[in-house]
Amino acid sequence: MKPITPTQWSFLKRYQGILDSKECLSRRFGEDRCDGRIVRAHMIPRSQLIQIAAQGHVHAVPTRLSPIAQMKRSGFAAEDVGIGNFSTLQCFCARHDKTFFAPLEDVALTFTREQLTLLHYRAMAVEVYIRGNAEDAAANEGRKYLSTDPRREPFYEAFQIQSLAAIAAEEHLKRTEKMINLSRYDEIRAAIIRFDATPVLLSACAFRPLYDVVGTKLQDFSEEAAYIGMHILAVDNKPALVFTWLKDQKPSRRFAKSFCLQPYWQLTTLAVQMAFEYAEHTCMRREWWMSTSKGSRALLLNRVAMANEAASIPYDDFLSFEFLIDDWKCRSIEFVK
Ligand SMILES: [Zn+2]
Incomplete structure (x- = not known):
C-alpha cells in the first residue's frame, strides 16, 4: 500500500484548515450580537457524553481528513476519544453557544417544543457549517487548475454537491431561527x-x-x-x-x-x-x-x-x-x- 506523500499531507492540512473555519452561525441570518471568541461548541453536550464515557473517553470513528486518509489505506476502525475533543465545532461564539442553547443544556431534557426546535436548529446549523466549509474548500482547491485541466473535475463536482446541500440547509436554518427569535415553536x-x-x-x-x-x-x-x-x-x-x-x-x-x-x-x-x-x-x-x-x-x-x-x-x-x-x-x- 502506498504511503501518503508529503504533497498529499499538505493538501489534507490545507483542506482541513478550511473545514475548521471559525464562524458564529447565529450571525449569518440573525442580528449581529455576538460576544466573546468563537468557542469549540459540542454538538453532543458534555453532560450526555459523560453518561457513556469510560475514564473520560468515548469510542468513535475518527472524522478528520488525515486519519480518514490513513484508514482508507489500513481499514476503518473506532478508537478512544477524550470527551473534551469529541464533536466540537467552531460554529458559535461564546455568547450564542451559552444563551441560545441554555434551554437544552441547563434544564432536564423532556422534549418540550422549544427543546425540539433547539435540537433541530443546532443540527441544521452544524450541517450549514460543514457543507459551507466543504464548498469553500472544494472551490479553493478547484481554482488552482484551469477549467480544461482534468484535475479540477473532482473539486468542481464536490463543490456542486456541497453547495446544493448548503443552500437547502440554509433555508431550514433560517426558518428554524425565525421560530426561535419569535419564541413560537408551532412549526x-x-x-x-x-x-x-x-x-x-x-x-x-x-x-x-x-x-x-x-x-x-x-x-x-x-x-x-x-x-x-x-x-x-x-x-x-x-x-x-x-x-x-x-x-x-x-x-x-x-x-x-x-x-x-x-x-x-x-x-x-x-x-x-x-x-x-x-x-x-x-x-x-x-x-x-x-x-x-x-x-x-x-x-x-x-x-x-x-x-x-x-x-x-x-x-x-x-x-x-x-x-x-x-x-x-x-x-x-x-x-x-
Ligand atoms: Zn454569535
Missing part, C-alpha cells in the same frame, strides 16, 4: 422513540432522506430538499431517538413514519445503522462496541467507509434492516404534531 414536528436499556451510543445529525427504510423514493437532492434532524440521546438514563423536521416537509415526515412502522425489535438496529450512515457525530461506549459481533462491526464500519467515498457521489442505497445488531427494547413512540 416543529417530531417523533420520539424511547427505549429501555443502558445508553451505549449517542449521535446527532441532520440529513436529506432520499429513500425511506423500505426503499420508497422520497426525494432527490435539490435546493429545496427536505432535511430531517436525528438525535440519539440519553434521557433519564435510557436511550431516546428523536427525529425532528419542519411542518410541511413531507419527505422527512414519511421517513420518520416508515422508521416508526418497523417492528419494535428492529428499531435499535436501524437507529445504530443510521447513526453510522449519516452521523459524523456518533460515539459509543467502548465496552459495547467491543461486545458487538464482528459482522456488525464490519457492516457499520463499511457504512462509514462508503459515506466517506460519497464525498463526491451521493450514496444511492437505502438504509434497511439486515441483521440484528442490538435491541434496546423500544417502549414507546410519540409523535409531536
Whole structure:
C-alpha cells in the first residue's frame, strides 16, 4: 500500500484548515450580537457524553481528513476519544453557544417544543457549517487548475454537491431561527422513540432522506430538499431517538413514519445503522462496541467507509434492516404534531 506523500499531507492540512473555519452561525441570518471568541461548541453536550464515557473517553470513528486518509489505506476502525475533543465545532461564539442553547443544556431534557426546535436548529446549523466549509474548500482547491485541466473535475463536482446541500440547509436554518427569535415553536414536528436499556451510543445529525427504510423514493437532492434532524440521546438514563423536521416537509415526515412502522425489535438496529450512515457525530461506549459481533462491526464500519467515498457521489442505497445488531427494547413512540 502506498504511503501518503508529503504533497498529499499538505493538501489534507490545507483542506482541513478550511473545514475548521471559525464562524458564529447565529450571525449569518440573525442580528449581529455576538460576544466573546468563537468557542469549540459540542454538538453532543458534555453532560450526555459523560453518561457513556469510560475514564473520560468515548469510542468513535475518527472524522478528520488525515486519519480518514490513513484508514482508507489500513481499514476503518473506532478508537478512544477524550470527551473534551469529541464533536466540537467552531460554529458559535461564546455568547450564542451559552444563551441560545441554555434551554437544552441547563434544564432536564423532556422534549418540550422549544427543546425540539433547539435540537433541530443546532443540527441544521452544524450541517450549514460543514457543507459551507466543504464548498469553500472544494472551490479553493478547484481554482488552482484551469477549467480544461482534468484535475479540477473532482473539486468542481464536490463543490456542486456541497453547495446544493448548503443552500437547502440554509433555508431550514433560517426558518428554524425565525421560530426561535419569535419564541413560537408551532412549526416543529417530531417523533420520539424511547427505549429501555443502558445508553451505549449517542449521535446527532441532520440529513436529506432520499429513500425511506423500505426503499420508497422520497426525494432527490435539490435546493429545496427536505432535511430531517436525528438525535440519539440519553434521557433519564435510557436511550431516546428523536427525529425532528419542519411542518410541511413531507419527505422527512414519511421517513420518520416508515422508521416508526418497523417492528419494535428492529428499531435499535436501524437507529445504530443510521447513526453510522449519516452521523459524523456518533460515539459509543467502548465496552459495547467491543461486545458487538464482528459482522456488525464490519457492516457499520463499511457504512462509514462508503459515506466517506460519497464525498463526491451521493450514496444511492437505502438504509434497511439486515441483521440484528442490538435491541434496546423500544417502549414507546410519540409523535409531536
Ligand atoms: Zn454569535
